[in-house]
Amino acid sequence: MIGVSLNKKNTPTDEELNPKQEEDAERLAQKIFDNIKNESKEAQNEPTTTLALALLKEKARTREIDDRLEDMKKENSLLRVFASSGITIASFTHELDSLNARLGNRFDQLKILINSYYDMDQESRLTVQDFKNPFKRIEMLKRDDERVKNWIKYSLRTIRKDKRKRVKINIRTYLENLREDWTATLGERQVVLNISVNEPNLSLRAYEIDLDCIFNNLIINSADAFKRAGFSGNRGINISAEAISGKISFHYRDTGPGLSKDIQNPQDIFRPTFTTKTNNLGEEIGTGLGMWLIEKTIEEYGGKAILGQEEGFGLIMELKA
Numbered sequence: 001m002i003g004v005s006l007n008k009k010n011t012p013t014d015e016e017l018n019p020k021q022e023e024d025a026e027r028l029a030q031k032i033f034d035n036i037k038n039e040s041k042e043a044q045n046e047p048t049t050t051l052a053l054a055l056l057k058e059k060a061r062t063r064e065i066d067d068r069l070e071d072m073k074k075e076n077s078l079l080r081v082f083a084s085s086g087i088t089i090a091s092f093t094h095e096l097d098s099l100n101a102r103l104g105n106r107f108d109q110l111k112i113l114i115n116s117y118y119d120m121d122q123e124s125r126l127t128v129q130d131f132k133n134p135f136k137r138i139e140m141l142k143r144d145d146e147r148v149k150n151w152i153k154y155s156l157r158t159i160r161k162d163k164r165k166r167v168k169i170n171i172r173t174y175l176e177n178l179r180e181d182w183t184a185t186l187g188e189r190q191v192v193l194n195i196s197v198n199e200p201n202l203s204l205r206a207y208e209i210d211l212d213c214i215f216n217n218l219i220i221n222s223a224d225a226f227k228r229a230g231f232s233g234n235r236g237i238n239i240s241a242e243a244i245s246g247k248i249s250f251h252y253r254d255t256g257p258g259l260s261k262d263i264q265n266p267q268d269i270f271r272p273t274f275t276t277k278t279n280n281l282g283e284e285i286g287t288g289l290g291m292w293l294i295e296k297t298i299e300e301y302g303g304k305a306i307l308g309q310e311e312g313f314g315l316i317m318e319l320k321a
């Protein structure tokens with residue numbers, strides 16, 4: 001066999017090999033390794049054989065590390081989305097409490113209304129007040145059921161297994177689904193969500209739950225900002241996306257009051273546990289995790305978040321395509 005030096009300086013790194021060369025080298029190493037059993041012990045000690053074994057061991061170790069890193073990324077993504085789901089529920093506690101209060105004895109109340117309505121004469125039924133009309137109450141119950149249905153749909157969609165797989169995601173389709181999922185909840189707050197993606201085939205290889213983590217937290221922040229004391233303008237959210245120099249640039253903007261005047265350094269919003277959300281007593285009620293989760297998720301994709309300068313709140317997010 002031909003002697004080969006094992007000096008590390010003479011061994012090319014993965015970065016110095018293109019995929020075809022790396023594949024050929026691994027195939028050759030495997031071939032040499034397979035022939036070891038048929039060779040003498042002296043031949044097995046040849047430098048070429050040793051190099052082949054070293055290459056195969058290094059490849060196995062690298063794959064193991066890559067697998068572990070991939071598993072860690074999946075776990076981190078899952079933890080982020082669970083944290084994001086918790087933030088969502090916390091932000092809409094009032095709505096959920098209101099629903100919960102009405103679900104308990106609603107059919108008992110409906111039964112009373114029906115019996116009362118049944119005892120009325122025709123003229124009284126025509127002039128009965130809405131809150132005493134069982135058919136009006138049924139319409140209210142249907143709306144409540146639709147809201148519960150939307151919350152269950154949101155919860156189930158958040159943890160769907162296929163959302164935890166790294167796949168090629170069509171950005172327009174994703175944002176259209178996002179808008180549909182939020183339509184009912186935002187509609188109750190008179191908030192309109194608009195999307196704009198000019199390129200129909202614009203796509204990103206990603207975990208869908210990571211995109212959920214980004215946009216759900218942004219939407220929650222906007223919904224809360226619209227309720228801020230003193231704000232009475234239009235309630236709109238606009239999300240656009242485009243490809244720029246090998247990256248996908250998302251532009252998020254709302255028409256709300258913008259960042260709180262109490263924030264001296266805008267970059268502080270990305271710090272964990274930093275919040276300006278308070279209740280009527282001045283007590284902090286925000287988790288301070290939303291924007292931090294957004295920034296960490298964007299960093300996972302080699303991107304960055306840039307605060308916009310326009311009216312309202314704006315954020316430009318660049319993710320590697």
